[in-house]
Amino acid sequence: MLGYILKRLLHAVPVALAVSVICFSLVQLAPGDPLAVVLPADASQETVDAVKAQYGLDRPLVVQYFIWLGNVVTGDFGKSIATGRPVLSEISNAIGYSLSLAFLASLMALIVGLSLGMLAGYTIGSPVDKVASAFAISGVSIPHYWLGIVLVVIFSVQLNALPAMGAGTNPDAGILERLRFMILPAVTLAAMPAGIVTRSVRALVAETLARDFVTALRAKGLTEVQIFGHVVKNSAPTALAVIGVQMGYLMAGSILVETVFSWPGTGLLLNSAILTRDIPLLQGTILVLALFFVAMNLIVDILQPLFDPRIKRI
């Protein structure tokens, strides 16, 4: 098992490096001179060269990359152009908000997806299955930023039941008060993974029920409840893997939802970095989110064989 974990970790290293190369190239993609914000328009060539040397921009790109990588590894992501604060501290202020939102949304998606998927898988072709499948395909197809707006219109504007934006300003707020702010964004974020989990669990359950061993269990006289246990055992690992990968997506894809709800997480940070063309902040946030995604995939890879011994530890 330890060998398997090590192997997976080693596999993740080149992926993480490749991710860092792409993040580094983002700056090269950006149009305009990166020094334009620092230098006055009438700066002499000597000043330009001096500043270039100071920022290391006179070196070859490869060298610049390794210097940048070295800084990143030691936790130096540069400074935000807009606020002047270190990028890393901006990100660490925001990431907790995004994590808690992604966690709550994943939990909702898992509960809804598992129950609907089970129901549909057990009753393939029935009206129950049709309703569950319609819900699932809507969840996958809905533009979630629009769903967020609709939810705000219904629950904040019309019913005045839940806050429309932000995470609350009261630092001493209890958990319930905090949750009130999280409900709408989390539901919005959960729609798509709930649809995906429903669809995969439905297919899995239907497939499992059609397998010979279920017929054998029935022939041996097991009750439906006991058989249900076997079905769960066979489909839960995949559902967990799906939700694990989805959590990575939720963190990264939350930029739209966080913008709708002004939720002070990494998505909103990314949005403000884009609006103010704050490239160091953009680069740093994307790197952290992408590495989180790589890490989530790695964790799923490592945990899956623990839940599902059928998967070989290669």
Added chain:
Amino acid sequence: MSIVNSEGPQTATPISSLPVTVMPRSVGYWQSVWQRLCKDKVSMICLISLILIICASFAAPLLTSYDPAIGSVIKRLKPVGTEGHILGTDELGRDMLTRLLYGGRTSLIMGFVPVFLALLIGGSLGTFAGFVGGRVNAIIMRTADVLFAFPSVLLAVAIAGALGAGVGNALVALTIVLVPPMIRITESATTQVRALDFVEAARASGAGNLTIIRVHVLGNILGPVLVYATSLLSVAIIMAAGLSFIGLGAKPPTAEWGLMLNTLRAAIYSQPLIAALPGVFIFIVSLSFNMLSDGLRSAMEVS
């Protein structure tokens, strides 16, 4: 007693006395897929609504006399059903129906073009990688894997964010995001087909690589690739409008569904229905493509 009778029923019966059974003309694969698809009500509803929305968007100047960019300050945020403005007006007093129709053009193009380009680029790279195999395959597939390490929305936002706002930049970003999945699906389909006996047989009978790719490989991977591309259209429409929503796609005063959702956000208190309208269209189009993809898949599964 004639000789014919004594020899039993299997011998020479006059042709005219044979029972005539009219065999139905056999139909080709794609024709039978189309016939099965036509029998699926849900798929047909989706197909018809898509055709309607696409035609209405591109025939916008014929359907409305308003200009999508010109509004009137005194007619700001009129409710749905106002005389002369069936779907009301937006925050700058522009006719909503007109903007939704013209917006459909931008949004649909922003969804279609990246999928088409990804199909072209990713499809050729994937087919090539699958057909050639070996080291070339490894290089192409590992490169695609690197882009897979990014969640699609983040990659699109990252590229579009670095390039800056604009429809062109958004198209570039979306195409880069959609190419790797297209490579992966065509590569795996090609690898499967390449190993089949009929490819070996074609090669033995002297068919060249190009003929094999064109006739046997493309002919056999077209189905799954088409199903996948249809579902990608749904993703692309949502992402394209999403990029505009956060200010990375179309720029004002262009009419575009995602951008309209953004600029109408301030109106959710006064005119919630109008504020939500552009999203309804994104939802309908994306849902229709997804359901059509499902319908196409089951129509292709020959039971």
